[in-house]
Amino acid sequence: MQIFGILFNISQPSFEAGYPKRVFYDARDIPNLPCARCGKKMLPKLEAENFLSKIRPSLRRCLKKLQSLKDIKEYQLLEELAEKYPRENIDQILSHQSSFASKPINKQIPEFIINRIKAVTFNASAVVRKLQKYRKYMSETNLELLDIMEIYAKKYPNLTLLEIITHPEVYGYHKRMVKMEKDTLEVKSQRVFKRMERIAEKMGKGKNEELKVLNLETLRVIQNRTNYDDTDECLENLYEDFISKINNRKDADKFKKLVKELPFAKTNPHRIIVKAAENHSPFGIIYHFFDRTNTFEHIKPKSQKGVNLQHNGIYMCADCNTKRGTTPYKKLFLKSADFGTFVQKQASMIMRYIMRGKLIRYDFYPQEVKKTLYEESGHIFKLDIKKYLKSQIEKSQAEIQKRKESCKKADEELRQIKKELTNLIQRQNALNSNQAKNNQKLIYEENKLNNYRQSLHEEENYG
Ligand SMILES: [Zn+2]
Structure with missing residues (x-):
């Protein structure tokens, strides 16, 4: 599961005939792709990353919250960095890899200090406000958790999430x-x-x-x-x-x-809050709010040598991805009839995006993933890709026809040029041979002239 990687800034996609205007290179960024396991609409990966990059305040603001760090010997360096990059958070600063000092910054500042800085978010009230936008992607548990955090944010308006959850x-x-x-x-x-x-x-x-x-x-x-x-x-x-x-x-x-x-426990807000507090990680809570983020799900698990490549993946929300663990696909398909329906629904949407030219570099994905699913399900699940193949065949045929026609046109033009060229070469040859004759005649006449002049000269001198 890889959700939180490099941070990008993208604006909200604008739609056109039901499809976003932009093209995608990663199926995790397709808006509202249904999860292959629960069928619910997923939050695009970039949107989650974009949110997460924005809830970390600049290092300068973090230091104000971390007065206790003043006693450590690296504090001066932190202050210098905060002054040099006044708007950037610690992640952004670390990514510069220090053209600023001789050693990379993360080698100069102990990891536990960096982690403490990373744990600082904006005030809970600001974070909770920003999270409201994502309610439609939240499970019941998360909605409940958000409501609880909202109450705390009102009660402790100046505290960060971490300060709240670790409050006795x-x-x-x-x-x-x-x-x-x-x-x-x-x-x-x-x-x-x-x-x-x-x-x-x-x-x-x-x-x-x-x-x-x-x-x-x-x-x-x-x-x-x-x-x-x-x-x-x-x-x-x-x-x-x-x-x-x-x-x-x-x-x-x-x-x-x-x-x-035997009973078993379910995720609930209390467990999430306690765990995040004990790990000193407010992101334990924030990641939870994003548990419907679109993630790459290894059909053949990594632990069983499943590769990290397109053909070994479908897409699941972060929550389902975690819950699947390494459960074999055969079991998933047998256990719930919905699973097959949702996998098909998702693949169909991906295929529509490819056909529309909205998802690039996925042309062979449907065939390949069909094969992986068939094998990993113990030969019980067959993805239906007929419509896609037919459309791709039509598209290929049209493309071939187009190419053939332009070849024919080029052939015709070439033939024409060849003809003109032959004519020109003939004319060139004729002119060349004329020229040679002229030159010969010229030399002959010049010799004759010299000869006459010589004779005349002799006549006049000795006559
Ligand atoms: Zn799901």
């Missing part, structure tokens, strides 16, 4: 809420664990002890892992060994069913 009152409250949720999950899990233990009792005392250890591990997963596509699978894997040792078939089946009854 705020952090304490959300920490308690997370604790309560974890307690609820524990109560729910314990009910299932008890029924599991009843089955294990029949297998002897040792088995029950083994199960208790296993359940403790499971509880930790349940309390800390939010809903991924493979959460159920993850829990099944935990018990796989144990189940294989249950001799009674009926009991084994009963046990398997119980595993499916």
Whole structure:
């Protein structure tokens, strides 16, 4: 997943017959492309990056917020940099790679200081105001989170996001809420664990002890892992060994069913706030607001040697991309009929963009991605690209026809020129031969003249 790379400045795309006026070189920038997993419209990658580049204040403003840094020995250098680049934030300044000092700036200033500077955002009220524009791209959880942040921004108008989430009152409250949720999950899990233990009792005392250890591990997963596509699978894997040792078939089946009854945690604003506060990273929250940003999703996961190339990718919102993890595509297709529909919907939109000449350098993407999807889905998913191929064939044929005609025209012109050239060469030859004759005659006459003059001269002198 790569969302936050180099920062660009682009203006909002203006539309023309349903398509933006500009052309795209990356499918992640197509406005409102539907996510391949949840089908929701995604926020173009550049727009997210553009937002993120704007919420980091200049180094000069950061230093005002970080008075405690005054005691470090690198402070003077920071001040000099802030003076030299008064409008730039630390990222922009670091990107200059210091023509200013002999050593790159990031080598001269300790990383933890740079991270502290990077964690400074504008005041929460300004950030929250800017975020309102992206509401249509936010999940229920994020809308709830934004509402909570809005309340805090009103309560603490001069604080940054980081100052708010690490405020003892705020952090304490959300920490308690997370604790309560974890307690609820524990109560729910314990009910299932008890029924599991009843089955294990029949297998002897040792088995029950083994199960208790296993359940403790499971509880930790349940309390800390939010809903991924493979959460159920993850829990099944935990018990796989144990189940294989249950001799009674009926009991084994009963046990398997119980595993499916285990609860699991969902992402919620409290978890997001606590985690961001503990990591001292306000961006932990901000990135969350952008969880519907268009990201490249490796069909064959990177961890299984899936390459970082166009043909191995479809596009998912950041949230779905994270949740997919490395779940095999075969499972995704089998688990939800919608998945195939959304993948097709997205590919169709991409194909329309290519056909319109709005997406460049993707001409072979539909065929290639079809092949990858077919292979990775265990030969169950076939992307429909007929319409695209037909249109591309028509376009190619028209192009060939156009080229043929212009070849024919050029041929005709060449023939004409050749004819004219032949005529000219003939005329040139005739003139050449005439010229030669003239020259010969000229020399002959000149000799004759000299001869006569010589004779006359002799006549006059000796006559
Ligand atoms: Zn999605």
